[in-house]
Amino acid sequence: MKTKVLVVDDSALMRGLLAEMISQAPDMEVVGAAPDAQVAREMIKALNPDVLTLDVQMPKMDGLEFLDRLMRLRPMPVVMVSAYTQAGSDTTLRALELGAVDFIGKPKADGLRSMEEYADELIEKIRAAKSARLRRAVSNSSAAQMRPAPLKNSGSLGWNGKIVFLGASTGGTEAIKEFLLGMPPDCPPILIVQHMPEAFTASFAKRLDGLCAPAVIEAKGGEKVESGRVLIAPGHSHMQIARSGGGGFVVELLATPPVNRHRPAVDVLFDSAAGLAGNKAVGVILTGMGKDGAAGLLRMRQAGARTFGQDEQSCVVYGMPREAFAIGAVEEQCALDEMAKRVIQACATR
Secondary structure, eight states, rough: OOOEEEOOOOOOHHHHHHHHHHSSSSTTEEEEEEHHHHHHHHHHHOOOHHHHHHHHHHHHSSSHHHHHHHHHSSOEEEEEEEEEEEEEHHHHHHHHHHHHOEEOOOOOOHHHHHHHHHHHHHHHHHHHTTOOOOOOOHHHHHHTTTOHHHHHHHOOBOOOEEEEEEEEEHHHHHHHHHHHHHHHHHOOEEEEEEEOOOHHHHHHHHHHHHHSSSSHHHHHHHBBBBBBEEEEETSSSSSEEEEEETEEEEEEEEEEOOTTTSSSSSHHHHHHHIIIIGGGGGEEEBBBBSSSTTHHHHHHHHTOOEEEEGGGOOSSSBSSHHHHHTTTTOOOEEEEHHHHHHHHHHHBBB
C-alpha cells in the first residue's frame, strides 16, 4: 500500500513542486495539497494521510501553532519544510521540540542535479517519518527541569581523561538535548555530529547552550577539547580531533566531500577518535536513519573505546543504532533517559 502524503504550503508553486517530487516515488501518493492550516485540517479528516509535509511560515495560522494543535489532537508524522534562514532555523528547531519527526530546507533552483538530490532526500525523509516512533512534545521550561542528580553532586566526581564522541541524525536534535540535560557543568569533553544543514547548526548550539549546564558551541576549528565544553560540528564541514602541542587535542574542520552522503559525517569523527583517542574515547550513537557512524563506532570499540547505542524503544528512527549493533560496534544498548548516566559512569574516576 502506498504512503499517503499531504503537502501543506502557502505557495502554489511550492505545493506543485513538492507534490511532483514526492509522486516520483513508486511507494508514495500525494493525496492532497493545502494552502493553509484550516484547509489542511479538513483534508486530514477527509483523506487520513500517513505523513504531512508542513511549511513553517503560513498565513492565518503559522506552522508552529498548527503543529502544536495537531500533535496534541491527532498525532501523525510531520516533516517540516523550512527556509534556510536564521528565523527559519529557530522555528524549525521549535517544531522538532513540538513533535515533528524531521525537516528539510526549501528546494533551491540551482541545477538539475541539485533538485534531483533534493527530491531523493525529501522522499527518504518521508519514508523514515512514516515508520518513526512519535514522541510526546516537551516544553523548554519542562526540559530545563529534567536535569538529573549529577548536576547536584558533580563536584564529587573526577574524570578519567575520557572524551565523548556522539553521532545522531533523524530525531537527534531532541535526543541530544535530553542527553546533555543529564550532564553536569564540568562534564567530560563532548564532540557531536548531528546531520543538519549549514544554516541550522549555529542555532542548534545556541539553543542547547541556553538549556544545558555545560557550555555548548558550534565548532569553528582550533578549539581545545576540554572538560565542560560541548562542540557541535558545523553543517558545512566534517569534524575530527587532532593532537595539540600540549599533549591534548584540538578540533579540526574539513570541507572535504561528503562521507555516507553526509557532511558532517559521524564516521569521520569516530574514525579520528579510534585513531587518536583509542581507549580514552567513549562512543555514543543515537537515533537516526541510515548507517553513518556504525563502521566508525566499530573501529572505536576495536581500539579500546567504550561504546553505547540507543535502544530501539527510545529511538525516533532505529536506523544508525541498529546498524551499529548488528556489526558488533555497540558494547551496551540503553534507553535514552539512561544514556547520560551510563556515559558519566564510564568517564568517572573509579
